[in-house]
Amino acid sequence: MQRYFVDTVEKDMDHFIISGENARHISKVMRMTAGEEIIVVHDNVAYVCEIIELDQDVRVKKTGTTIPSPEMPVQVDIACGLPKGDKLELIAQKATELGMHALIPFAAERSIVKWDDKKAKKNQERLQKISQEAAEQSHRTYVPDVVQPISFKQLVQTFSNYDAVYIADEEDAKLANRTTFKQKLQSLNKENTPRILCIFGPEGGISRHESAVFLEAGAQTMSLGPRILRAETAPLYALSAISYEFE
Template identity: 55%
Template sequence: MQRYFIEQPFNDEIATIREDDAHHIINVMRMRLADELIAVHNGEAFVCKITKIDNGSIEVQKTGEVRPNTELPIHVTIACGLPKGDKLELIVQKSTELGMYDFIPFEAERSIVKWDAKKGKKKQERLQKIAKEAAEQSHRTHIPTIHEQYSFKQLLQVVGDYDVVFLADEEDAKETSRTRFAERLKKVYDYKSMLVIFGPEGGIDRSEAQALQQLGCQSISLGPRILRAETAPLYVLSAISYEFE
């Protein structure tokens, strides 16, 4: 059943869907009166039927059936140093499917790509649209918030907002005795929020790693193999899902 996120609350069990989603319902899905869809509002998914189609807008009414919550039991924010090309699009899409809660792109010391204000805003909007579509496809009840580009200094300032912060450090993977991510996860069952930080293609700079560790960030290894920038977040979210779900 097709799923759509709506911002406005239901009024007497009725809500209105407009703009792009209404266009999709009418012209792409070719839905008609009495057809059913899932409308998600404020973290809850309701099965609704179409009661009115008028001038490019759709009116839907709750049927009384509520779909189960599909979110991870811990809010996981992913922070990635800006990588090259369209890798962020892949990271955001697949990470949304795997349960990511929020996403922070940041300019790392080894980031080759640089975003100016205009380019950064367009990138953010594009990534937010990708997150919305991926959340609908994967039957989420939450669309991850794609934050504007952070500087590394700004990233340091939000570290304290999370119950636990991990740094995926490729230097740790090279050690004979590695810090196993699985062991770290077993200690955070009572936590509500987690931030996991990844460097760009060249990895996190040593000065950045030290600054994060001084704020209590815990380094983790993602196994003995060195993962690509676009692979590491997906590995982490898969491990978290396996452990918690």
Template identity: 50%
Template sequence: MQRYFLEFPFDSSGVASITGEDEKHIRRVMRMREGDEICCVSEGVGHICGIQQFDEEQVVVKDTGRTARASELPVNVTLACGLPKGDKLELISQKATELGMAELIPYQAERSIVKWDEKKGDKKTARLRKIAKEAAEQSHRTVIPVISEPLTFKNLLIRAESFDVCLFADEEEAKDGTSNKIAVHLQKVYHGQSILVLFGPEGGLSRSEADDLKGAGFLPVSLGPRILRTETAPLYVLSAMSYEFE
């Protein structure tokens, strides 16, 4: 069943309107008709709705009283990714949304080759948010992940204070064959907790950054004996969490 996120909540009679690109998608792409059913997500709940009518620039829907199955991870996972090259953030935004990410925080790492262009930053962030919204609809999420504006490394450490668990992927852990496997750490995480997992850019984290993270309460984790690309590591972690908690 096609899924859309409502911009405005249902009124007291269970009626809502869909406008903008979603209205065009229903009308022109899906070619739906009055009486067809869609899933409309409002305040984290997927409502099964019937299409009542097509107005000039909106689709009017009514809640049937039925709801869709919940599909969110039982833990709240935020990914902090060192700014990577090219369109890797777009890939992470899309695939991590499909895998259950709650928020993506790009940050300027010491070894980030890319520098965030403030003039083009708003457009880049808007595109990432659109990608996340479309991926949330496709994967039947009931929450669109938050795509944050990039932070400095220092501000990211401040933001980390609000999370229950903070981890960072450390390739040195993988090289050394130490026992800090992510599976071991996940066994100590409980449903409902908030988790921040940090990843470096293409060049990895510097040792000074790793030391600062440990000093801020982050726990280093190994993602196995192979060194993963910066766009692969977040997806690996989310897959491991899905296996552990779902």
């Protein structure tokens, strides 16, 4: 059954209006007709709906059936030092499938890529669209928020919003007596929904200066095993480990 995220609900709260690309997809691509059912996600709840009218917009009505949420019992934000090429697109797509709550690109000391204001807005919009499509494909009820790149200092200022902040430091992977990521996750209070920030560097990793500042601000290192992972692989590894521990 096709799934669409919508923002517009009618006053009776039983009908939704689907517009734009989603409406065109329903009528022109899928060639659906009145009476067929789709899943509409509004305000993080998935409803089974019946198509009532198809025109420039599509009007649907709730059938009374909702679908259980597949969201993780933990909010995981992923902060990535700006990498080269299309790696951030891969992270946005796959991390959304794995349960990411938000994607926060930041200008790391070792980031070769630089985004000006015009490029930042355009890239952010593209990444947000990729994330929404991945959320629909993976049957999520929440679309991760992809923010415009922030500075290293701005990232540190967000630490107070989280129950735990972890950094992926490749130097930690070389230690024989490192504390495993599993042990650190098990120490979190699972009664409430923990908020976690995981920070990853670009190609070349997190600099020694960045690591020192992060740790002084309250972050902890997370060991992702003894192998050195690529910039686009490490966030997916971490999300998989968190999912295994919490789900």
